[in-house]
Amino acid sequence: MEHCKNLCAMIPESLHTQVRIEQEKLELTLSRYVEMVLKEHFAMGGKAMDNKTRTLAFQVSEEFFGKIKRHLKKTGLSQKDFVISLIEQALAEAITAEPKEESE
Incomplete structure (x- = not known):
């Protein structure tokens, strides 16, 4: 098993509430939840964090x-x-x- 390190960050209370609700819904520990979110982020190509991306959306049948x-x-x-x-x-x-x- 890979060695683990602690990650601690201050986030807005509203975001914290969203995280905890989803984490509990998925029945994951906070560590497993954060690991999952970060892995998904990097698996999707590490979507740019500079807010220079735009969403392209459309509906089809x-x-x-x-x-x-x-x-x-x-x-x-x-x-x-x-x-x-x-x-x-x-x-x-x-x-x-x-x-x-x-x-x-």
Whole structure:
């Protein structure tokens, strides 16, 4: 078993309350809960903490959502990685298709 170290931090009381409620709902010790939250954070690529990220959200039909979920299950991709790869591909194709400005 990996050696453990203590982590202590002051957080706002309202956040503390949210943490304790969820931790108790999951029936985890506080140590296990904090470990889980941190592992999830880093497993998701350590989402930027500089607040320079933006949320992109949209709704789709239940049927379309099911198709996406089945595809993700087959490929092992996360929903986020799948959508980002599609957007990056479309942007790359759009840039390639843009007419080049002629030098005079």
